Amino acid sequence: MRLPASLIKSPEVTKKEKWLGYLLGPAGALLLNAVLATYLNVYYTDVLNLTPLWNGLFLAIFPIISKVIDAITNIIMGQVIDRTRTKEGKARPWLLLSAFLLPVTGILLFTVPSANETVQVIWVMLSYNLFYSFAYTIFNMSHGLMVPLSTRDSTARGGLSVFNQITTIMMSGILVALVFPMLVMPAIGADKSKWIFLMSILSILALPLTLMEYFFTKERITEEAQAAGETEKKPFGEQLRELFTDKYMLLIYGYFFVTTIGTVIKNLGLVYYCNYVLGTYNDGVTQMLVSVIGGIPMGIGIFAVWPLAKKFGKRKVTMVGCALIAIGSTICWLFPTNMVTVLIGQFIKNMGGLPGSYVFMALFADCLDHIEWKTNNRIDGTAMSIYNIIAVAMIGVMTGVFNWMLARAGYLAPFTAGSLAEAGQTLAANSWTAQVALDALKPAADGIYTVALAQPHSVSWVITFAFVGLEVFTSLIAFVLLFFLTVEKNLPKEQAEIKARHERTEE
Numbered sequence: 269m270r271l272p273a274s275l276i277k278s279p280e281v282t283k284k285e286k287w288l289g290y291l292l293g294p295a296g297a298l299l300l301n302a303v304l305a306t307y308l309n310v311y312y313t314d315v316l317n318l319t320p321l322w323n324g325l326f327l328a329i330f331p332i333i334s335k336v337i338d339a340i341t342n343i344i345m346g347q348v349i350d351r352t353r354t355k356e357g358k359a360r361p362w363l364l365l366s367a368f369l370l371p372v373t374g375i376l377l378f379t380v381p382s383a384n385e386t387v388q389v390i391w392v393m394l395s396y397n398l399f400y401s402f403a404y405t406i407f408n409m410s411h412g413l414m415v416p417l418s419t420r421d422s423t424a425r426g427g428l429s430v431f432n433q434i435t436t437i438m439m440s441g442i443l444v445a446l447v448f449p450m451l452v453m454p455a456i457g458a459d460k461s462k463w464i465f466l467m468s469i470l471s472i473l474a475l476p477l478t479l480m481e482y483f484f485t486k487e488r489i490t491e492e493a494q495a496a497g498e499t500e501k502k503p504f505g506e507q508l509r510e511l512f513t514d515k516y517m518l519l520i521y522g523y524f525f526v527t528t529i530g531t532v533i534k535n536l537g538l539v540y541y542c543n544y545v546l547g548t549y550n551d552g553v554t555q556m557l558v559s560v561i562g563g564i565p566m567g568i569g570i571f572a573v574w575p576l577a578k579k580f581g582k583r584k585v586t587m588v589g590c591a592l593i594a595i596g597s598t599i600c601w602l603f604p605t606n607m608v609t610v611l612i613g614q615f616i617k618n619m620g621g622l623p624g625s626y627v628f629m630a631l632f633a634d635c636l637d638h639i640e641w642k643t644n645n646r647i648d649g650t651a652m653s654i655y656n657i658i659a660v661a662m663i664g665v666m667t668g669v670f671n672w673m674l675a676r677a678g679y680l681a682p683f684t685a686g687s688l689a690e691a692g693q694t695l696a697a698n699s700w701t702a703q704v705a706l707d708a709l710k711p712a713a714d715g716i717y718t719v720a721l722a723q724p725h726s727v728s729w730v731i732t733f734a735f736v737g738l739e740v741f742t743s744l745i746a747f748v749l750l751f752f753l754t755v756e757k758n759l760p761k762e763q764a765e766i767k768a769r770h771e772r773t774e775e
Contacts, residue, residue, distance in 0.1 A: 293481025324675025335664020346653025357487030374471030537734030549720030592620025
């Protein structure tokens with residue numbers, strides 16, 4: 269089957285490519301994923317009330333099992349991409365397929381039937397794996413390779429990495445972190461039908477935008493290899509040996525591993541922290557303020573990070589960022605209920621997160637070039653599959669750990685009621701205490717009240733450690749790992765040698 273041709277023909281990176289292929293194109297899928305990363309667990313705990321299921325074990329075990337499946341599909345997808353041969357590249361064809369898979373599987377995540385526990389468990393597990401282990405794996409693998417495969421020009425590649433990350437920040441740092449807590453979540457509360465309607469719209473939006481990413485990207489590195497008569501790929505085991513015997517790849521993977529643990533737990537804890545520690549449930553203000561403080565540095569970073577990285581090096585700038593994250597997290601952890609102090613700490617730690625957010629993929633691409641120089645073998649798909657395995661495995665494991673900690677600490681999910689009298693009866697029957705006085709509650713537009721409960725101290729501690737405590741440790745470990753990641757030092761020389769090899773082969 270002949271694939272639709274890319275609309276990018278230039279041998280150099282173009283403005284159209286940056287704005288449409290790397291900034292706007294990924295927005296739909298990344299917005300959907302950002303919402304899921306922040307709110308899917310909230311949907312499971314607060315809307316479907318799955319926390320008590322299997323004595324708290326279901327939400328602890330199923331994400332871990334699912335991510336084992338996801339890890340396997342990432343390995344398979346990496347090999348499939350490395351062995352794909354088309355005029356449109358090896359990753360972009362799969363990007364095209366993902367455009368149609370994401371909307372369908374995204375909707376299935378939330379249309380869990382109101383049936384018995386067995387039906388709900390089966391639906392949750394199947395829909396979760398159809399989205400994450402199948403549809404999003406295909407998108408994430410192919411999308412993640414767009415920067416490394418776009419060009420060998422380090423400056424242009426760094427610019428594309430920044431554009432790519434701007435989209436991620438816009439989706440997670442502005443829409444999801446600002447608009448959702450202030451406007452969307454207070455409106456939908458714990459109403460299942462409203463959640464389904466909202467997520468259906470976001471899922472469908474991914475289709476046209478992902479198609480845009482396909483049409484406005486170009487795999488110049490793949491074309492270069494094809495023109496030079498690309499050799500047959502080495503066996504998977506040999507590729508793994510080349511990856512895991514290279515010190516730079518081990519360091520970049522180690523850095524990504526520890527920072528992902530901190531980031532995943534922080535993202536999971538964000539909503540709960542704002543709802544139960546720093547503010548009150550869906551008050552529309554607390555999470556917005558915390559997110560604004562996070563969004564301001566990200567906006568500054570668009571203009572500051574890449575010039576600093578070019579002057580001082582991506583590694584050094586990222587190391588300084590890790591130190592700032594540790595300082596900011598410590599400030600928040602010492603005074604977790606003081607709004608002013610927490611906002612100051614959040615500003616510092618989000619300033620520290622800028623380099624890792626904007627230049628990591630360019631640094632990862634440098635390591636791939638180093639592997640190619642050393643082995644004369646381009647193994648983007650395998651390298652990206654390991655990268656994604658780390659990402660998805662940590663999401664699953666840390667989600668399971670977080671939910672297990674909540675369950676063990678005695679987390680109390682909110683409930684809905686048709687009137688204040690009904691809410692009072694439910695509270696009395698269960699010996700619960702409302703987080704705020706019942707007469708201070710306001711109903712949603714349909715008259716439904718969402719009643720949040722006062723959490724035990726043990727739950728507050730777990731939530732606080734998740735959102736502001738763990739990153740103190742993960743950022744310090746990342747700092748040490750980056751100290752030894754000196755891949756940039758000899759990169760210009762190595763890239764020149766790679767280019768010379770290809771030219772000799774073509775001749």
